[in-house]
Amino acid sequence: MKEEQRTAMQRVLSYRAFRLMKKEGLPKQIAEERVIEDLRGDYDRNWVALDAKKRPETEERNHTFFTNKGIDIASIWVTPVMLKKSIADANNAVRFLLKQESIHDYDSQAQGTENRILKDVIYVTDKGFLAKKISFYRPMTKQGDPRFWPYQMGQFCSPGDELGLAVIDGVCVLFNLSKIDYHKLLQDTEAMEVQTPVQKAILNFLVDNLGLTPVANELLQRIKDFVGVPLLAPEAKSDSKKKRDTDVGMAVEMALGIPANSKKTPDYKGIELKAWRQKGGRRDNRHTLFCQVPNWHLSPCKSIREFVKLVGYPVRDTSELQKIPLAEQKEAKELRCTVSTKVVNSQKLGLRVDNDQVIEFKDENQMTDLLVWDGDLLRRRLAEKHPETFWISCRSIKAANSKEEFLVEKIHYTRKPLIAQFLSTIEEGLVTLDHMIGYRDGALSERGPAFKIHEHDLNKIFPENIEIDLSNP
Numbered sequence: 001m002k003e004e005q006r007t008a009m010q011r012v013l014s015y016r017a018f019r020l021m022k023k024e025g026l027p028k029q030i031a032e033e034r035v036i037e038d039l040r041g042d043y044d045r046n047w048v049a050l051d052a053k054k055r056p057e058t059e060e061r062n063h064t065f066f067t068n069k070g071i072d073i074a075s076i077w078v079t080p081v082m083l084k085k086s087i088a089d090a091n092n093a094v095r096f097l098l099k100q101e102s103i104h105d106y107d108s109q110a111q112g113t114e115n116r117i118l119k120d121v122i123y124v125t126d127k128g129f130l131a132k133k134i135s136f137y138r139p140m141t142k143q144g145d146p147r148f149w150p151y152q153m154g155q156f157c158s159p160g161d162e163l164g165l166a167v168i169d170g171v172c173v174l175f176n177l178s179k180i181d182y183h184k185l186l187q188d189t190e191a192m193e194v195q196t197p198v199q200k201a202i203l204n205f206l207v208d209n210l211g212l213t214p215v216a217n218e219l220l221q222r223i224k225d226f227v228g229v230p231l232l233a234p235e236a237k238s239d240s241k242k243k244r245d246t247d248v249g250m251a252v253e254m255a256l257g258i259p260a261n262s263k264k265t266p267d268y269k270g271i272e273l274k275a276w277r278q279k280g281g282r283r284d285n286r287h288t289l290f291c292q293v294p295n296w297h298l299s300p301c302k303s304i305r306e307f308v309k310l311v312g313y314p315v316r317d318t319s320e321l322q323k324i325p326l327a328e329q330k331e332a333k334e335l336r337c338t339v340s341t342k343v344v345n346s347q348k349l350g351l352r353v354d355n356d357q358v359i360e361f362k363d364e365n366q367m368t369d370l371l372v373w374d375g376d377l378l379r380r381r382l383a384e385k386h387p388e389t390f391w392i393s394c395r396s397i398k399a400a401n402s403k404e405e406f407l408v409e410k411i412h413y414t415r416k417p418l419i420a421q422f423l424s425t426i427e428e429g430l431v432t433l434d435h436m437i438g439y440r441d442g443a444l445s446e447r448g449p450a451f452k453i454h455e456h457d458l459n460k461i462f463p464e465n466i467e468i469d470l471s472n473p
Contacts, residue, residue: 003343003344004048004342004343005046005047005048006047007342007343007344007350008047008048008050008051008342009043009045009047009051011051011054011341012047012050012051012054013032013035013036014032015054015055016035016054017031017032017034017035018031019160020034020035021079022077022078022079022159022160023079023159023160024080024159024160025079025080025081025159056178058177058178058179058180058181059162059177059178061181061183062164062175062177062180062181062182062183063177063421064183065182065183066164066166066175066182066418067418067421067459067460067461068459069205069206070415070416070418070462071166071168071205071206071418072097072100072166072167072416072417072418072419072420072421073164073165073166073175073177073418073420073421074091074093074094074096074097074164074165074166074420074421075093075162075163075164075177075420075421075424076088076091076094076162076163076164076165077160077161077162077163078153078157078158078159078160078161078162078163079159080159082159083153083154083157083159086149086153086154087147087149088147088148088149089145089146089147090106090136090146090147090148091356092356092375092376093356093420093421093423094148094165094420095146096376096379096419096420097165097166097167097419097420098136098167100383100419101167101170102170103119103167103170103172104117104119104136106136106138106146109136109137109138109146110138111138111139111140111144112137112138112139112140113137113139115137115138116135116136116137117135117136117137118133118134118135118136119133119134119136119172120132120133120134120171120172120198121133121134121150121151121171121172121173121174122171122172122173122174122198122199122202123150123156123173123174124173124174124175124180124182124202124206125156125176125180126180126185127192127193128192128193128194128195128199129192129193129194129195129199129202129203130156131195131196131199132150132151132152133150133151134148134149134150134151134172135148135149135151136148150172150174153174156174156176157176157178157179158179160178161176161177161178161179162177162178163175163176163177163178164176164177168201168202168205168206169198169201169202169205171198171202173202182206186206186207189203189207212413212466213388213415215268215269215270215271215388216271216388216390216413216415218269219256219268219269219271219390220390220411220413220468222256223252223256223390223392223408223411223470224470226255226408227407227408227470228407229255229407230397230399230405230406230407231251231252231254231255231394231405231406231407231408232251232254232399232403232404232405232406233246233247233248233250233251233254233404233406234250234251234254245276247404247406248275248276248277248394248396248406249273249274249275249276251275251394251405251406252273252275252392252394252406252408253267253273256268256273258273268390270387270388271387271388271389271390272385272386272387272388272389272390273389273390273392274287274288274389274390274391274392275392275393275394275406275408276392276393276394277394277395277396277406278393278394278395278396278409285454285455285456286432286452286453286454286455287391287452287453287454287455287458288434288450288451288452289382289385289386289431289450289451289452289453289461290381290382290384290385290386290450290451291447291448291449291450291451292373292377292378292381292449292451293446293449294360294371294372294373294449295372295373295374295377298357298372298374299370299371299372300368300369300370300371300372301370301371304437304444304445304446305444307335307370307371307437308333308334308335308437308444309331309333310362310370311335311347311348311349311362311370312333312334312335312347312437313333313334313335313347314332314333314334315332315333315334315438315439316334317439320438320439320440320442321439323439323441323442324439324442325442332439332444334437334438334439335347335435335437335438336434336435336436336437336438337349337434337435338432338433338434338452339351339360339432339433339434339435340429340432340433341353341426341427341428341429342429344363347362348362348363348364349361349362349363349370350362350363351426351432351433352427353375353423353424353426353427356374356375356376356423357372357373357374357375358372358373358375358378358423358426358433359371359372359373360372360433375422375423378422378423378451379419379420379422379423382417382419382422382461383417383419386414386417386462387415387416387417388413388414388415389413389414389415389462390411390412390413391411391412391413391414391455391458391465392408392410392411393408393409393410393411393412394406394407394408394409395407395409408470409469409470409471410467410468410469410470410471411467411468411470412458412465412466412467412468413465413466413468414458414462414465414466415462416462417461417462418461418462421461422461425453425457425460425461426451428460430453430454430457430460430461431451431452431453431461432451432452432453433449433450433451433452434448434449434450434452435448435449436448436449436450
């Protein structure tokens with residue numbers, strides 16, 4: 001079996017076991033044994049195709065719908081124990097969403113039922129809206145693990161269902177992603193029961209689309225001022241044979257009068273700018289969301305130097321090798337590669353998502369964990385970097401002096417990234433990780449690690465973006 005098929009098979013079986021665990025309340029090992037037993041040795045299947053369609057159609061349509069509407073949803077998987085005891089653990093995505101939207105902060109909540117907090121929650125059913133209460137509390141046992149419970153939730157779902165918790169207009173809203181096709185439901189809203197102004201506001205939000213903010217309109221007008229004008233990167237050299245990825249972004253920023261930016265915050269009055277050369281290949285059109293070093297405290301490898309020593313390859317640039325101190329040259333290594341959950345790469349490196357962590361491992365005879373990223377930090381980085389973003393596509397041209405210049409031709413505008421769902425996009429292989437570890441002037445460094453996404457997958461993280469064609473002003 002090819003490596004791609006083997007990896008896809010593992011993902012499919014793991015997903016089926018996960019759904020069985022939730023639906024029947026089984027321990028992980030028993031669920032995995034049941035899934036393997038159901039196969040009855042029939043492993044000769046198109047696992048890549050099964051991996052692409054492993055989620056039920058209604059759930060897939062709902063995730064696409066809410067993504068396109070810019071509604072950040074935290075998934076809640078219903079189990080028999082949850083419904084029997086009327087209690088649910090607040091997973092990391094739920095806690096992050098509640099804190100991000102200023103609904104509830106478990107970190108500041110004292111333990112005990114006397115410190116229970118009640119808020120409003122609205123169920124969106126196939127008939128309309130149901131107004132209920134949702135409780136947030138931390139019990140005296142188990143270090144006060146965060147808990148919550150939407151009242152009468154058992155009337156809204158069954159074991160194995162995936163629910164989606166969102167916050168709209170400051171109110172918790174609950175959707176049944178497994179049983180109700182919300183895209184179809186909201187095509188005709190006249191039959192839906194709407195009883196209060198809050199419910200009307202939520203309905204309008206679900207139906208309406210996004211538009212440009214005033215600052216985005218201001219930035220768009222500034223960019224339109226130099227549409228058709230060739231832009232030059234400030235450090236471009238006519239004798240340089242290598243095209244740097246940063247040249248196009250620097251050219252756009254210089255035209256806008258923005259200083260070169262290596263900060264973690266957005267570029268223009270809260271709007272992040274991402275510019276690139278137009279290219280034809282799928283791989284070439286991946287764009288960096290942000291860069292983030294691993295959590296060295298949690299990672300088995302405690303430094304980039306230790307990591308590259310284990311998985312890198314000898315330095316290939318002889319001119320750079322000569323700059324490295326003589327004592328280090330023999331063992332000097334570098335690493336430039338893409339790592340994904342989809343397949344183990346040529347360096348035997350892969351990613352997996354486990355317990356709200358992104359883990360990079362080496363799969364050579366046995367799986368060895370190497371680097372760890374904390375889910376909360378990755379979500380914060382995405383929120384910090386992309387509250388609003390202009391994704392700017394430029395055409396590369398060669399000037400008379402042989403320097404490369406750029407013409408702005410297209411912009412995709414996005415805002416409000418779907419923070420709670422970010423780790424799911426990594427798990428699905430939509431967001432990948434790039435290492436760029438090498439020596440520069442004799443010193444080892446990494447420009448990254450960079451979390452990247454392909455251009456046509458942007459709508460998996462960002463609301464359906466607004467495309468602005470500037471090629472024919």
